[in-house]
Amino acid sequence: MQNYISQQNFNALLDSLISQGKRVVAPRTNAGTVLYEPLANAADMVIDQLPRRSGKEAFFPLCEDIMTYQKEGQKIELQDIDPTRFLETVLVGVRPCDAAAIPVLDAVFSWDYKDEFFLERRKKTTIIGLACTQADDACFCTAVGLTPADPKGADLFLTPLEGGGYACETQSEKGEALVANNKELFAEPNGYKPLPLAEPQTGKFDLKKVKAWLDEHFEDPAWDSIATRCVGCGACAFVCPACHCFDIVDEGTEKQGKRRKNWDACGFWKFTHHASGHNPRDQQPKRYRNRIMHKFKYYDDKFGQTLCTGCGRCIRLCPVGIDIADILQDIDKIEVKVKVEENS
Amino acid sequence: MSSSADGTTASLYVPVDCEIIAVSDLTPHEKLFRLRLKNGAPLGHLPGQFVQVSLLGWEEAPISVASSPTRTDYFEMGIRRTGSLTSAMHELTAGDLIGVRGPFGRPFELPKLRGHDLLLISGGCGLAPLRSLIHYCEDRPEEFGALTILYGAKSPGDVLFKDDFALWETSARFACSRTVDQVPEGDCYSGGVGLITSLIPPLEIDPHRTVAVLVGPPVMYRAVIAELKKKGLSSDRIVVSLERHMRCGVGKCGHCTIEHLYCCQDGPVFWLNEIEHLRGAL
Numbered sequence: 001m002q003n004y005i006s007q008q009n010f011n012a013l014l015d016s017l018i019s020q021g022k023r024v025v026a027p028r029t030n031a032g033t034v035l036y037e038p039l040a041n042a043a044d045m046v047i048d049q050l051p052r053r054s055g056k057e058a059f060f061p062l063c064e065d066i067m068t069y070q071k072e073g074q075k076i077e078l079q080d081i082d083p084t085r086f087l088e089t090v091l092v093g094v095r096p097c098d099a100a101a102i103p104v105l106d107a108v109f110s111w112d113y114k115d116e117f118f119l120e121r122r123k124k125t126t127i128i129g130l131a132c133t134q135a136d137d138a139c140f141c142t143a144v145g146l147t148p149a150d151p152k153g154a155d156l157f158l159t160p161l162e163g164g165g166y167a168c169e170t171q172s173e174k175g176e177a178l179v180a181n182n183k184e185l186f187a188e189p190n191g192y193k194p195l196p197l198a199e200p201q202t203g204k205f206d207l208k209k210v211k212a213w214l215d216e217h218f219e220d221p222a223w224d225s226i227a228t229r230c231v232g233c234g235a236c237a238f239v240c241p242a243c244h245c246f247d248i249v250d251e252g253t254e255k256q257g258k259r260r261k262n263w264d265a266c267g268f269w270k271f272t273h274h275a276s277g278h279n280p281r282d283q284q285p286k287r288y289r290n291r292i293m294h295k296f297k298y299y300d301d302k303f304g305q306t307l308c309t310g311c312g313r314c315i316r317l318c319p320v321g322i323d324i325a326d327i328l329q330d331i332d333k334i335e336v337k338v339k340v341e342e343n344s
Numbered sequence: 345m346s347s348s349a350d351g352t353t354a355s356l357y358v359p360v361d362c363e364i365i366a367v368s369d370l371t372p373h374e375k376l377f378r379l380r381l382k383n384g385a386p387l388g389h390l391p392g393q394f395v396q397v398s399l400l401g402w403e404e405a406p407i408s409v410a411s412s413p414t415r416t417d418y419f420e421m422g423i424r425r426t427g428s429l430t431s432a433m434h435e436l437t438a439g440d441l442i443g444v445r446g447p448f449g450r451p452f453e454l455p456k457l458r459g460h461d462l463l464l465i466s467g468g469c470g471l472a473p474l475r476s477l478i479h480y481c482e483d484r485p486e487e488f489g490a491l492t493i494l495y496g497a498k499s500p501g502d503v504l505f506k507d508d509f510a511l512w513e514t515s516a517r518f519a520c521s522r523t524v525d526q527v528p529e530g531d532c533y534s535g536g537v538g539l540i541t542s543l544i545p546p547l548e549i550d551p552h553r554t555v556a557v558l559v560g561p562p563v564m565y566r567a568v569i570a571e572l573k574k575k576g577l578s579s580d581r582i583v584v585s586l587e588r589h590m591r592c593g594v595g596k597c598g599h600c601t602i603e604h605l606y607c608c609q610d611g612p613v614f615w616l617n618e619i620e621h622l623r624g625a626l
């Protein structure tokens with residue numbers, strides 16, 4: 001089913017959702033930085049910009065309370081968080097590189113034990129995806145098998161049209177419900193042409209080939225040149241739509257405070273550091289190798305999915321200019337070279 | 345969702361109250377804590393599992409259960425004072441409350457150990473988790489063949505569970521050997537000196553009916569495994585329990601990963617043939 005909605009009606013839809021008490025999260029400028037944040041008015045939305053951090057925080061916030069505590073003598077009061085009170089949310093303007101990461105994250109938060117914080121938010125969120133019409137040097141979604149028009153992960157998928165407005169495709173029951181409940185705002189397809197899609201310039205790499213190299217090259221001199229620049233700042237993990245490591249920390253004193261889940265990064269030296277002093281990943285190159293391995297080998301081995309959607313944020317933000325797409329291209333080439341040697 | 349004040353909670357990350365019944369010194373650095381859940385229920389663990397110990401303001405740390413589930417009135421943990429949480433824990437006394445989440449992780453696979461001769465090998469703090477299995481063997485001796493305990497500590501002052509050892513050494517059911525890496529000058533000590541690997545060559549074992557279970561510091565595994573292989577034990581007859589920095593304990597937070605495995609859920613107990621090919625595992 002395809003449908004049309006004008007920009008004006010789309011804003012009216014969001015305002016109506018806000019007035020119904022739903023949390024509408026969309027790209028919005030906050031102190032000069034565009035982030036996915038709750039809107040007070042649809043007019044605050046800057047849908048044409050890719051936010052600095054990814055859409056994952058609608059489900060997996062940077063910091064979230066697990067409980068608050070108070071202790072007096074032997075009396076301990078724990079007040080935990082009730083996920084059933086999480087608000088119904090509509091996440092708006094999600095580019096394919098962000099939306100595609102969300103089903104990938106479902107795997108880790110629901111295997112074995114279920115993370116009720118992530119899964120309850122996930123259940124209560126409708127995702128309005130947006131076909132991407134702007135790429136920059138860092139974008140490489142097409143290199144990892146996505147496209148700027150890939151609706152994976154979206155419940156309702158919008159394609160921007162010449163002359164304004166969007167073609168809408170429902171992708172799930174949630175998307176269908178959203179359209180059905182607001183059908184007066186949607187119109188028949190109007191014959192407008194879609195805006196040209198973004199064209200990321202990075203050539204496609206063969207993820208199977210990259211993984212095959214990673215499978216065999218845990219120890220390889222290439223890691224020194226790949227990882228030696230990494231300063232372990234963790235910026236790449238914090239802006240990544242697929243990174244999901246977190247820490248559990250107490251903020252407060254022994255008497256009162258909060259226990260929280262805070263984002264963490266495998267690039268930090270303390271990430272694997274034992275109290276005994278032992279550290280299985282005791283040097284930065286080992287930690288950067290883990291980042292690449294986790295995204296393109298380990299997560300695939302465990303959950304059958306790649307932990308990267310080519311959004312390019314880590315490339316844009318790395319303070320020492322590490323370019324993961326370059327690394328993958330280099331690995332892709334190494335493997336080609338090996339194969340050529342074998343055949344000759 | 346209910347508050348954990350009544351000891352029950354549906355939340356994965358919220359600890360339940362647990363009362364310290366007794367605290368005793370094992371060494372100057374290690375204490376044994378005897379505990380009971382505030383709600384009176386048994387912990388419900390199996391040997392080899394761990395809990396996330398929670399001290400408000402000090403966060404959480406994964407600690408192995410050192411007692412057997414066959415002893416249901418309490419559970420025990422041997423804790424070395426090494427970080428901030430364990431230092432705070434060492435200040436606590438009987439009657440104090442802590443929080444626990446769990447038990448978590450894959451236990452020693454009792455169904456596959458039953459009927460076999462067991463070589464129970466530990467070094468340093470590794471005796472604490474292994475003690476849960478040794479106590480299980482003590483309580484259910486009919487389930488196993490010959491039981492051999494090997495233990496290595498850094499020095500005589502670091503030897504854990506001396507009282508247990510006195511019982512195991514006099515028990516007809518166990519053959520025990522222990523050693524220390526070195527004896528400080530002036531220390532009156534009459535036992536064996538040498539690395540734990542030195543205890544393996546003299547053993548007479550039938551590699552076809554023996555399973556070796558290893559728990560120790562990271563440095564111990566490779567050397568001990570090499571000795572066991574010389575005795576003809578194959579990797580599917582060697583069990584290891586691995587230590588990693590676990591934060592969530594439930595296979596989410598990513599801290600304890602060994603390649604694609606979550607040590608906290610896929611482990612901490614592994615058969616050697618499951619992990620020996622993984623880089624960075626041992």
